[in-house]
Amino acid sequence: MNTLILALGNPLRGDDGIGAAVLEALPNLPPDVTLLDGGTPGLDLVLRLQRHDRVIILDAADMGESPGVWRCLTPESVRGLDPQLRGNLHAAGLAEALTLGEALGILPPEILILGIQPAAIDWSPGLSPAVARVIPEVCEAVLRLLRPTG
Template identity: 35%
Template sequence: MSILVLGVGNILLTDEAIGVRVVEALAQRFHLPEDVDVLDGGTAGMELLDAMANRDHLIIADAIVSRKSDPGRVIILRDDEVPTLFSNKISPHQLGLADVLSALRFTGEFPAKLTLIGVTPASLEPHIGMTPVVESSLDSALAAVMDALAESGVVLTPREAAHAQ
């Protein structure tokens, strides 16, 4: 089993940082098995191709712009829903991710399973630090990532418990 949890976003644009903050929290709070990689992808695009290729499960955490959702809402999309959503221009760096996903499909290296955990931003203005409403959704987004991992049979151990053994 080869799983990648990828956080994407720009920490200089307020709530655009949520994806990066989710993967930071995951790595800080939990002991991760060897077959689970966690990567802060920032605003990278095609540079992520090798890291994303041939994964059994790719889990992406990101800010997702949606007129239908209130700020701070966690949105979960799976498999074929994800590329469709990226065609709707939902994120400042999505073209890079859409290109990578298209390239992976073209080369036959598309992940077997794809999950997008998105949080609707309240602000994408230049500022370091998230808005309170999106900051308060961090634990819900992290729980969604943990659920996605559980779907692939991964059980996480909290860091405190991992050190006590």
């Protein structure tokens, strides 16, 4: 299955770099898996998601949990904060891109988001210890998702 593993976030902002850190830590993967450090894209992200059967997104997510807690989220749970997108389109992110992709009907059939609770997203690079510690487990979770299911 043609899979895109997409890291989002800005490594200059503390734990926002967790996606990129997980991407770096992943072992060599089969050729039908594409790794992409997406940084902090806008609505154009929609087009990057196209033409993949499955997308696994790695991103810091504020879920009100303890730092380092991670969860597998569905697009529905991060989408639709502002379904009309009336606000600041210049700062559109994942939620907005997913909303737009849904409206256009071009989202891949399977989108999974591994959200990792950050300790701090402030203006300095480097992960907090609590978040850095979960990199191996999140890698393992990604590999489990990639394994063909029975």
